[in-house]
Amino acid sequence: MFYQETLTISTPGRGCYDLGGQVHSCVQRSGIVRGICHLFIRHTSASLMLCENADPDVQSDLEAWMARAVPDGDSLFQHTAEGPDDMPAHVRSVLTHSDLNVPVQNGVCALGQWQGIYLWEHRHAPHERQVMLTIYGEAA
Template sequence: MVVQERLEVTTSGRGTVEITDQLQRIAAGSDIKTGLCHIFLHHTSASLMLCENADPAVRYDLEAYFSRLVPDGDPLFTHQQEGADDMAAHVRTVLTHSELNLPVTQGRCALGTWQGVYLWEHRFSGYRRQVTVTVYGE
């Protein structure tokens, strides 16, 4: 059996938006007890991450690290059509993930105690991001 649903996630600019609850809702509604949940982000300037969900400082520190690793407006970048954060956002996406696979066990995404799934916006402005969630199994 396969169930597929598209989510629209609104971001408010650079930072993270937790989507764990939406994924759990889709997995539970699929009637699939054992299988996989595949999450795909349809964008090149945002990413998905499986991250600690207990302390927001973890996500803050990741953002600080990536700001140092991939600085906005780096003179190395020639692609700057949409502003100083454009190419940096693309590099961040390539270094992270545009898709994730999670096990489905007993009708739920089998996450660890302190794990959550986040959409990580890499642009300064907010966007409406499209995510396709496919749950398959039996």
């Protein structure tokens, strides 16, 4: 059996946004108790990540590292159609993940104690992002 749903997430700008509650609700609606939850972001300037959920400094540190590795306005980039964060956002999404697979066990995502599911917005401007979830497995 499989179930599919698309989440729409409004991001006010660059940063990490916790999707755990929305993903958990989707898995519950699916009725699947054992299987895989596949998440796919339908954008090229945002990404998905499995990250520590206890200390927000981890996400700040990741953002600081990424800002150093792929700075906005770098003269290396020719593609600046939507501003100085345009091409860096594309590079950031290529370096990270556009999809995740999470096991489903007993009707919930079987994440580790300190793991959370996040959308990582790489643009400064607000965006509406779509994350498609496909849940495969055995129903109750």
